[in-house]
Amino acid sequence: MAEAIALEMEQDPSVFVLGEDIGKYGGIFGSTQGLIDKFGQERVLDTPISETAFIGAAIGAAAEGMRPIAELMFVDFFGVCMDQIYNHMAKIPYMSGGNVRLPMVLMTAVGGGYNDAAQHSQTLYATFGHMPGMKVVAPSTPYDLKGMMISAIRDDNPVLFMFHKSLQGLGWMEQLDVAVDHVPEESYTVPLDKAKVVREGSDVTIVGIQMMTHYAVEAAEKLSKEDGIEAEVIDLRSVAPIDKKTILSSIKKTRRLVVVDEDYLSYGMTAEVAAIAAEEALYDLEAPVRRIAVPDVPIPYSRPLEDFVIPGPEKIYQQVKKLMDEE
Amino acid sequence: MTTFEEKQPAVSVEKLKWMYEQMVKSRYYEDQMVDVYTEGKVPVFNIGAGTVPGEMHLSTGQEPAAVGICVHLTKEDTVTAPHRPHHHAIAKGVDLKKMTAEIFGKETGLGKGKGGHMHLFDPEVKFSCGGIVAAGIPHAVGAALTSKMKGKDWVAVAFIGEGAANAGAFHESLNLAALWNLPLIVVVEDNSYGISVAKKDSTAIESNDLRAAAYGVAGAYVKDNDPIAMYKAAEEAVARARSGQGPTIIEIETYRFLGHFQGDPELYRDKAEVPGLRQLDPILKLRKRLTESEKVSEAEIEEMEKRAKQEVDEAYQFARDSNYPEPEAALNDVFQS
Numbered sequence: 001m002a003e004a005i006a007l008e009m010e011q012d013p014s015v016f017v018l019g020e021d022i023g024k025y026g027g028i029f030g031s032t033q034g035l036i037d038k039f040g041q042e043r044v045l046d047t048p049i050s051e052t053a054f055i056g057a058a059i060g061a062a063a064e065g066m067r068p069i070a071e072l073m074f075v076d077f078f079g080v081c082m083d084q085i086y087n088h089m090a091k092i093p094y095m096s097g098g099n100v101r102l103p104m105v106l107m108t109a110v111g112g113g114y115n116d117a118a119q120h121s122q123t124l125y126a127t128f129g130h131m132p133g134m135k136v137v138a139p140s141t142p143y144d145l146k147g148m149m150i151s152a153i154r155d156d157n158p159v160l161f162m163f164h165k166s167l168q169g170l171g172w173m174e175q176l177d178v179a180v181d182h183v184p185e186e187s188y189t190v191p192l193d194k195a196k197v198v199r200e201g202s203d204v205t206i207v208g209i210q211m212m213t214h215y216a217v218e219a220a221e222k223l224s225k226e227d228g229i230e231a232e233v234i235d236l237r238s239v240a241p242i243d244k245k246t247i248l249s250s251i252k253k254t255r256r257l258v259v260v261d262e263d264y265l266s267y268g269m270t271a272e273v274a275a276i277a278a279e280e281a282l283y284d285l286e287a288p289v290r291r292i293a294v295p296d297v298p299i300p301y302s303r304p305l306e307d308f309v310i311p312g313p314e315k316i317y318q319q320v321k322k323l324m325d326e327e
Numbered sequence: 328m329t330t331f332e333e334k335q336p337a338v339s340v341e342k343l344k345w346m347y348e349q350m351v352k353s354r355y356y357e358d359q360m361v362d363v364y365t366e367g368k369v370p371v372f373n374i375g376a377g378t379v380p381g382e383m384h385l386s387t388g389q390e391p392a393a394v395g396i397c398v399h400l401t402k403e404d405t406v407t408a409p410h411r412p413h414h415h416a417i418a419k420g421v422d423l424k425k426m427t428a429e430i431f432g433k434e435t436g437l438g439k440g441k442g443g444h445m446h447l448f449d450p451e452v453k454f455s456c457g458g459i460v461a462a463g464i465p466h467a468v469g470a471a472l473t474s475k476m477k478g479k480d481w482v483a484v485a486f487i488g489e490g491a492a493n494a495g496a497f498h499e500s501l502n503l504a505a506l507w508n509l510p511l512i513v514v515v516e517d518n519s520y521g522i523s524v525a526k527k528d529s530t531a532i533e534s535n536d537l538r539a540a541a542y543g544v545a546g547a548y549v550k551d552n553d554p555i556a557m558y559k560a561a562e563e564a565v566a567r568a569r570s571g572q573g574p575t576i577i578e579i580e581t582y583r584f585l586g587h588f589q590g591d592p593e594l595y596r597d598k599a600e601v602p603g604l605r606q607l608d609p610i611l612k613l614r615k616r617l618t619e620s621e622k623v624s625e626a627e628i629e630e631m632e633k634r635a636k637q638e639v640d641e642a643y644q645f646a647r648d649s650n651y652p653e654p655e656a657a658l659n660d661v662f663q664s
Contacts, residue, residue: 016476042476048506053465053499060469060483063455064405066476068469087459088466096448097439098660100455132661157662 001107001163002026002033004149005069007187009039012067015153018045018054019071028073029109029168051081055106059089062104067153072108075124075162089158090133105152107161110138111211111262112310114166114173118298121306125209125261126268128160129239135192136239138162140213142169142181144237147190155192162239164210178214195243197250201232204256204320207247207273209236212260212311219316229324239269247273248281255286258320260311265293290323292316338558340621342398344631346554347617349397350390350610352635353414356423357385357585359643360413360430364589372590378647379430381443386414388552388584391609392516393418395549395557395579396484399565405453405470405483407463410445412456415486421449423638424645433649440652441660461487461494464513468500471509471568482510482568489578490521492535501574505542510568512561513576518583523595536578549579552609555616582607 009015016039017032023046026033036044047054051072058068072078078085085106092100112121128136135157139145145163152159169179198213199220208216213235220231232250236242251257257277259270270291277289292311300306360383367377374381386393389411397406397418408415416426422437429436430444437447445458453470457463467485474481491497492515504511515535519526532538539546545567547560557579564575582604586593617623 045507048499048502050499050503052496053468053503056462056465056496056500057469057472057503060405060407060466060471061473061476062469063450063466064453064470064473066469066473083459083462084465088457088462092448092455092457093663094660095438095442095446096450096455096660097437097441098663099438100448100450101663135662 001031001145001149002035003183004146005032005153006035006038008150008153009035009043014065015067015069016043016045017069017071018047018058020047020049020073022046022071027071029163029165030170031071031107031163031168051077052084055081056084056088058104058106059084059092059102062102062158063092063100067103069105069107069153072106074120075108075110076119076122078124078127086131090131093157094133101156102158103156105149105159105161107163109165110162111164111166112299112306113211115301115303115306117301121299123162123210123263125162125239125263126272129242129269129272133158134240135159136162137192137237138164138210138239139190139237140164140167140210140235141178143183144190146183147188148192148237150187151189151192154189159192162210166211176214193238193241193243195237195246196235197232197246198235199231199233201230201254203230203254204258204324205232205234205247205250205254206258206260206316206320207234207236208260209239209269210262212262215311215313216260216316218313219320222313222317223320227321227324229320231320236269242272242276244276244280247276251277251281252284255284256323257285258290258292258316258323260316261291261293262310263293264296265291266296268293287323287327290319292319338555340623342558343555343613343617343621344623346394346398346558347610347613347628348631348635349394349418350554350613351632352639353390353393353417354387354610355636356413356417356639357387359639360385361585361589363643374590379444380432383444383589384411384587385585385589386411388582388604388609389516389518390414391552391554391557392486392514392579392581395554396512396514396561396565398558399561400482400484402452403479403481405467405481406486407467407470407483408454408456408486409460409463409488409491410456410458411488412445412447416447416449416454416456419454420452421447421454422451423642425449427642427646428649431646431649432651433646434652434656435645435649439656439660461491461496463487464491464496464500467511467513468504468509471504471511472507474510475507480510480569482512482565484512484514486514486516488521489515489517489526489535490524490529491515492538493529501542501544501576504574505544508571508573510571511574512564512568513574515576515578516581517578518581520583520587520595522587525595534578536576539576542574544573545575547575547577549577552579552581552607554609554613
């Protein structure tokens with residue numbers, strides 16, 4: 001991510017970064033590592049703990065033609081600045097009849113799984129996906145993180161860029177193989193509105209996002225090895241706009257759908273994908289849609305409690321197997 | 328802090344004339360709006376009915392704040408305004424026809440009918456406003472930051488009501504602007520009321536310019552809704568901002584001749600209050616100054632008044648003659664390709 005930002009900052013002087021601890025610290029989750037050394041504090045601005053002011057300032061600067069990248073340290077902190085995010089960033093382009101553009105990125109860390117409890121572990125994909133006016137993306141791989149960040153910076157619309165803490169390859173978190181990969185050094189883009197089939201299969205479609213995509217792939221491998229079930233796994237990547245086409249064509253092929261989310265169950269991303277299937281692919285389905293998500297409770301602290309509520313590979317495996325066995 | 332009465336820099340008569348004409352235009356605009364807004368709302372007041380639906384917050388009486396600052400600004404300077412934005416928009420030079428069409432909800436409006444009276448955006452003159460109290464201050468901080476990053480001498484002005492000075496965004500924004508030494512001016516229009524709550528019942532300090540000390544920035548207080556004193560305070564603040572010497576908070580004691588919004592029963596203030604305030608009309612005050620001290624002829628004044636009113640009349644006519652947008656146009660402008 002920092003590499004993507006650096007590449008864009010090198011070729012476009014209007015790109016700059018602001019947020020809490022994004023300077024010398026390099027971002028609490030490493031999103032801005034090394035930027036201050038390269039570009040100095042004129043373009044990498046550490047801010048006070050004033051989310052309303054600095055996200056609002058990013059909006060004001062974007063309206064003047066700059067391309068700011070603001071970081072909201074944890075998505076959970078949206079409560080102190082949601083007015084700027086939603087009433088302003090997401091609405092000004094529309095209310096101005098398209099005359100004001102806000103080419104800005106609001107990046108934010110999401111996700112649990114490391115016992116940080118209810119105020120630091122949410123993903124809130126649906127909270128932002130629900131509200132029109134922002135593109136909301138949530139990449140899962142190092143390749144997509146870089147390519148989608150470059151796309152987000154170049155996009156003329158406000159983009160909420162969610163990165164998953166566990167997928168940042170941080171030394172102080174559990175080391176995950178999927179979080180570390182070689183990516184091309186040069187600049188490249190990945191579209192902001194396309195889901196991706198990350199594992200092909202013929203028996204059931206599993207739609208996941210970020211950590212849930214990786215867990216779904218793990219579950220799919222086990223299903224293949226132990227049960228001879230071939231699951232197709234889709235990485236949603238973009239919460240809004242959502243790529244219906246990729247989901248629907250997979251359902252047409254597999255005729256079964258399981259949706260996995262690290263966000264809350266009710267009114268969530270799983271409900272949206274299930275509704276798309278019900279509205280546009282009901283007759284392609286041979287079984288009811290299954291939704292796996294955080295049951296409607298805040299994220300608990302204690303390890304066994306958190307492990308119980310956040311879906312993991314084993315839960316996905318069991319649910320898919322159950323769906324297949326029902327027939 | 329400076330006491331502006333102590334200094335007597337020359338006040339440009341040309342600028343005073345410009346201010347007068349804008350004040351007349353603004354006042355006449357609001358007077359017309361009172362009537363237009365009433366169309367279709369009598370005998371039964373229904374906020375969603377009539378030529379202009381929705382909330383309507385008029386600025387009648389508050390003109391000095393807007394013209395006193397904007398007389399020192401150019402197209403390159405940014406203004407953010409709150410929910411009561413017409414006087415600021417007029418003083419900043421917002422396209423009056425498109426603005427009026429927007430308020431009428433027409434397709435020729437600034438936002439093609441998607442914004443309305445509280446959400447006017449004219450990037451041509453760097454003007455915006457919004458319906459959330461204090462939210463425009465950080466946007467002005469961002470504009471001021473842009474000016475600094477680009478090495479320009481552009482300034483950004485955030486107009487707010489006195490009630491907004493008690494919102495968190497005020498504190499966060501002023502601290503940030505002071506920290507980064509940005510060319511920001513926050514103009515607090517103290518019209519005595521946050522909707523119905525009197526300033527003395529909401530604000531722990533006598534006047535909000537005193538809060539400048541909390542941020543290490545300059546503060547100025549303009550009493551009696553005086554356009555000339557506002558001109559002077561603003562001249563100094565703009566010069567300070569342009570020369571890289573940081574933010575200023577100006578509070579002006581101003582008068583709200585009308586309710587918070589049209590249809591406000593105003594049970595919270597004495598019936599005699601508004602007639603008393605109208606006796607102190609700043610437009611009459613400035614007119615007197617122009618004709619008596621500056622020796623501007625009555626004929627010239629009348630010519631200015633005529634010109635201002637004609638522009639307003641044309642804007643209203645343009646709005647009336649314009650078409651409503653096609654309903655399907657509601658689906659456009661969410662994203663830009």
